[in-house]
Amino acid sequence: MSLIEIHNLKVHYPIRSGFWNRVTDSVKAVDGISFNIEAGETYGLVGESGSGKSTTGKSVVGLEKVTSGQIIYQGQDITQPANRRRLHYNRDVQMIFQDSLSSLNPRKRIEDIIAEPLRNFEHLSKDDEKLRVLQLLDIVGLDADALYKYPHQFSGGQRQRIGVARAVATNPKLIIADEPVSALDLSVQAQVLNFMKRIQQEFGISYLFISHDLGVVRHMCNNIAIMHKGRLVELGTRDDIYHHPLHIYTKRLLAAIPETNVNQRAAHRATRQAVEQAYQDQQARYYDADGAPFPLVAVSPTHFVALPADFAQSLAHAEQEVQA
Numbered sequence: 001m002s003l004i005e006i007h008n009l010k011v012h013y014p015i016r017s018g019f020w021n022r023v024t025d026s027v028k029a030v031d032g033i034s035f036n037i038e039a040g041e042t043y044g045l046v047g048e049s050g051s052g053k054s055t056t057g058k059s060v061v062g063l064e065k066v067t068s069g070q071i072i073y074q075g076q077d078i079t080q081p082a083n084r085r086r087l088h089y090n091r092d093v094q095m096i097f098q099d100s101l102s103s104l105n106p107r108k109r110i111e112d113i114i115a116e117p118l119r120n121f122e123h124l125s126k127d128d129e130k131l132r133v134l135q136l137l138d139i140v141g142l143d144a145d146a147l148y149k150y151p152h153q154f155s156g157g158q159r160q161r162i163g164v165a166r167a168v169a170t171n172p173k174l175i176i177a178d179e180p181v182s183a184l185d186l187s188v189q190a191q192v193l194n195f196m197k198r199i200q201q202e203f204g205i206s207y208l209f210i211s212h213d214l215g216v217v218r219h220m221c222n223n224i225a226i227m228h229k230g231r232l233v234e235l236g237t238r239d240d241i242y243h244h245p246l247h248i249y250t251k252r253l254l255a256a257i258p259e260t261n262v263n264q265r266a267a268h269r270a271t272r273q274a275v276e277q278a279y280q281d282q283q284a285r286y287y288d289a290d291g292a293p294f295p296l297v298a299v300s301p302t303h304f305v306a307l308p309a310d311f312a313q314s315l316a317h318a319e320q321e322v323q324a
């Protein structure tokens with residue numbers, strides 16, 4: 001059984017207008033997505049800005065009201081508040097936010113920020129609590145004198161580590177990490193990702209790792225879902241997505257990864273232009289008449305793509321021939 005199963009999740013925001021302020025339309029931020037996360041794995045959710053990634057993350061953790069669909073945890077649908085309470089879901093599933101400065105209360109000291117989930121769920125004695133907070137700071141590589149400081153006294157990378165410490169405080173099963181390193185320099189990105197990996201190995205945590213950048217998730221994720229316009233356009237293992245991508249949108253995200261090898265730059269630029277051209281020219285083949293992604297079809301037991309079945313098969317065959 002998977003750690004968590006997301007079935008046909010939809011989150012629609014009402015748009016109100018007119019004199020009576022009636023609901024006239026809706027933003028379909030998440031529009032029917034399904035995927036499973038296994039225990040101990042890192043699952044990547046990748047797409048461009050506005051594709052619905054944060055809305056998905058927030059609804060999984062319970063911060064956003066679900067319009068329809070199910071989120072199954074230990075066999076129960078936790079979109080029902082009673083199930084969420086019974087399973088201690090709010091303790092077991094934590095979130096690291098996209099923007100660490102606005103997600104950490106500026107008026108609270110680090111000690112209180114990290115202790116907050118402990119106070120909500122664990123009820124330790126004062127001494128035990130302090131010991132645990134010190135332990136958590138140590139895990140993410142911060143000194144004890146951080147205890148009495150405030151969030152603005154830290155760098156972005158240090159603040160993200162404080163976010164990690166708070167998220168792991170209650171020994172969660174799953175952490176939703178929403179662009180945890182996007183705001184950081186490349187060197188600091190690697191540091192925070194390494195902490196996250198080490199903590200995962202030590203505590204057996206699963207991550208739902210959200211990013212707009214396929215380059216960042218490459219070394220983190222076992223399985224990846226590509227999101228566009230509130231739907232999933234491709235879903236597969238790391239090998240499926242990086243080495244056998246089928247949807248033009250996935251190819252476009254792959255082409256957007258910066259090339260670090262100077263000798264390859266010209267070739268890389270040509271590839272990116274060709275993919276961009278194909279993306280512009282072939283909209284009608286890759287999206288339905290309304291411009292929305294098609295439903296997913298399987299091309300292998302692990303690999304799914306949002307295309308008409310015959311088109312998906314012919315792309316998969318062409319891909320196999322190139323490989324052979």
Ligand SMILES: Nc1ncnc2c1ncn2[C@@H]1O[C@H](COP(=O)(O)OP(=O)(O)OP(=O)(O)O)[C@@H](O)[C@H]1O
Binds near residue numbers: 050
């Ligand atoms: N509270 C809200 N009310 C109305 N629309 C919203 C709300 N929150 C998000 N949206 C809309 O839903 C869509 C998806 O937003 P979301 O924040 O999930 O995107 P994202 O993939 O996380 O983007 P980014 O990479 O920029 O963080 C966007 O079109 C956004 O404008």
Ligand SMILES: [Mg+2]
Binds near residue numbers: 055178
């Ligand atoms: Mg977001």
